[in-house]
Amino acid sequence: MSNLTRLTAGDAELTINPGHGGRIESLRIGGTELLKQGDHYGSFPMVPWCGRTRDGVFRDGAALHRLPLNAAPHAIHGTVRDRAWTLARTDGTEAVLTCELDDPWPYKGRVTQVLELAEDRLTLRFGVEAYDASFPAQAGWHPWFLRNLGQGGRDVELDFAPAWQEERGADHLPTGRRVDPRPGPWDDCFGMPDGVDATLTWPEELELRVTSRAEWVVVYDEPEDAVCVEPQSGPPNGLNTLPRLVTPIDPLEVESVWAWRRL
Known part of the structure; x- marks a missing residue:
């Protein structure tokens, strides 16, 4: 597809699709794909x-604002993953993309996404700006890491040490109670007040460490073929329970680093 943007550094290759929600379509290390493939x-x-x-x-x-129920009875994952982004610039190892915030979001603003690839890491940044009226907002990443890299090795192992787990209700939303972390499988939000720090290890193949100064991470490992580790600036339903106000002079800025090494 002509609208794909590719970054390379050493044997690391990143493929971004600005026209399809500004998403990362592929991350390959030494020719090995780390992300589940497909439109979603x-x-x-x-x-x-x-x-x-x-x-x-x-x-x-x-x-009171109402959002489209794209995961009825709830609204899920924001609006920009369904929109075309503008590629502002790229130089082969870094790309900057922007996306306007407007209907169905009730406020005007802009999201800037920066992706910087190095030989041993990918640095991701979001900036969320308000044009005039202030608004509550969150930002985060939803990577689908492959459970197995398809090279004959073992399935991925996840290691992280959250301070607490948000108790999940029958509606898949936090109840407001914090509990001791429970065994998986998970579709759950965890608190890491010192910053997100999670390591995915494909034994004898690759180790990938996901870090962020953000204090929240959702882990979704119920699928047979993927594990999602999602650093984000607030918990699910956080627009209501833990709003972070974005103003014209105080944008929301979030960063995550994925660093890897061969085993």
Whole structure:
């Protein structure tokens, strides 16, 4: 496809599709693909909210706003993964993309995404700006890492040490109670107040460490073929429970680093 943008550094190759939600379609290390392939997979941006927003409704002061129910009865993963992004610039190892925030999001603003590839890491950054009226927002990443790299090796092992787990209700949203981390499989949000730090290890093949100063991570490892480790700036339904206000002079900025090494 002509609209794909490719970055290379050493034997690392990153493929971005600005026209398909600004998502990462492929991350290959030494020719080995790390991400599940397909229209809904790879790694996509979650902006201006992450995970589910209860009943597609959030309040901003006295104002009540309704969002499209794309995961009925809830609204999920923001709006920008379904939009075309603009490639602002690229130089072979770095790409900058932008996407306007507008209908069905009730405020005007812009999201900037920066992707910087090095031989041993990928640095990802989001900036969320408000043009005029302030608004609550979240930003995060939803990567679908392959459970098995298809080279005859063993399945991935996930290691992380959260301070707590958000108790999940029957509606898949946090109940408001924090509990001790429970065994998986998970489709759950965890708190890491010192920053997200999770390591995926494909034994005898590759180790990939996901870090971020963000304090929340959702882990989704129920699928047979993928494991999702999702650093994000707030918990599911956070527009209602833990709003972070974006103003014209105070953007929301979030960064994550994926660093790897061969085993």
